[in-house]
Amino acid sequence: MRVTLRLQRQGVYPLDVCAPPFTAQAGRENELSYSGRLPLTIEGGGSTIEQLCDGASVIENLGNGELDLVDVKVMGGRSTHLPGGGIYSAGIGVVLLIGSALVDNTTVAAGGGMATFGDVYLDGTTIAHNHSDELAGAVAALGHVTGLDSSVFDNTAALGNGGLEGGNGITLAYSTVVRNSGTQIEAFGSHLTAFASIIAGEGGPNCHVSERAVASGWDVDAGDGGRSCLFGSSPRVLKPARVRLTSVAGILGLPVLAPPTRSPLINAIPRSACFSPQVAHLLPKGWNLRLDQLGTSRPQGGRCDIGAIERTTAGGRHG
Template sequence: MACWMACATTAQAADGVVTAGNCNEAGFQSVLATVDGSGGGRITFQCGTATIAFTHYKTIASAVVVDGGGTITFDGGDASPFFQVFFSAHATLRGLTLQHGRKGDVHALENFGTLRLDRVRVRDNVSDGPAVANDGILVVQASTFSGNRNTASGGDGGAISNRNGTLVVRASTFVGNVAARNGGAIHSASGTSVSNSTFTENEAVGGAAFYQEGSGESRIEHATVTGNDATFGGGVYNEGSASATLTISRSILAGNAGGNCDGVLVSAGYNLWSGATQCPFSQAGDGAGDPLLGALASNGGATQTMLPGGGSAAIDRVPASQCPIRVDQRGGSRPAGAGCDSGAVEAGAALDVVFQDGFEF
């Protein structure tokens, strides 16, 4: 009887739809409150291609999926952030654009729970802090971070700051993000895993693409890190504290101003670098050479990438037996030749049409 009474009074999860005529902040907030209050569910939109202006951030406390279908933009008008995800939440933002978020030191996105960003564009958010601040579990998949700026004096992390959580980044692109201090794209003070991802044109004082400090074991695998700019560690940097490690493998680190690699780094092999600064790696397959990278472009998949050209030293650099990740950033199969390519993209890979959704940078 006690169990029956408890079950009878527990809210039931419910999906919600933002319908035509209510495709505004009030309409979305009403649906979010209902779905979140019910214990969770999926929110979709019958709005066509629409931009919804935000004037204040929204909270998520339960298992909520906000699915924009690739047609919905949330715009902060350079005055408002977007979401705070509570410790209790298991939230997913999918097929959305989050742009022009700002409010002093309030982040465009703040996560204390479990948050997944799936095919999300986070762009042109400027504030006294990172665009996304993570103190929980954050998984970033097939997403693009562009033009985000952390303007705070001593500000770390232009796109993402993994302050005291777990960060997983897969198949994503970071371009043109800026931090006033360290970590133009990503600043990590905890455990982070990056794979099949591209970093270019990011800026900071230290570690323009990736800056590691604090504690935790972090890994970068099959990344393309090129054309970033910092005073030191233009590509990647690890402060080298006793409890923080950064291991890099199967990656391209090329032409980064301020050095490709700096600080205390560990190689797991098959890294390629070019430019004035050599990386301090000597494992199997590590070495200098020209990756002959093309410009950032739409080469298939959900994000823009940089293809290695014919004759690239990245092509087939990794023996087939040493390729644990069997797809590239676009979803193309690895290996496409005698071995796998270093970097985020496998030249000549066959692409699965399921990844060709046109939702790109």
């Protein structure tokens, strides 16, 4: 059994129970809060949940149940008392985001976009323009972070890692983690496993990992000489001095980043390797390697592209 909250399609849900001047009321922080034991699914249908009160995050999961967000944008969180500007999950339950977005959230603690004590799964999700006054501008998780077809960019943190932080490791497939402040990947006490993903910072090391990375092939570790992610000398890991990406229309009305025309990241992966069983084994059962973040089929040009977006002149399912 689970609890399902279905939002009106393409709706906007402002959280606006504020005390003047637009600050959260004492004892009523104005988050969308859930403390049940059953799993909770929020089906957004392209909707936006926006926090309008200073001092509050957007969604709080106070129990140990799983939290699933499907096709919903979470934005505007301004947490001044807890981790997780967009989402704070206080228990060990899984947090799953499918076709969703965390944008423009901030916190005084860890996890500008999200903070949780459990595992995180990102499928076709965008996490961008979030900020933490401490660590992990995008996601702070004590558990494992798994991302497929997801874009994590332009997140910042005052004390270091602006990207993803996974206490029990990080797994990426066909994902783009770029332009976050400090390190892009923080897997303290564990390692990074990656396939067909772009990891590129704006200077300094891309990764802080404790164990040698597992490169399943055709990853891009750009900007720091390809050393910090510990991919080793695999010829299937590209290590350019920099990587060029361009903005394209993405899910939920938000831009995402993709390789420009004639980029070496386009048609880089042989068709025989695009959906190998070894790669599928990294991901939850049923996750679809054959569609990119926009719903475009792979491959488009005989070979697959590296990153969350498969370039094509024809649009995917989502605009």
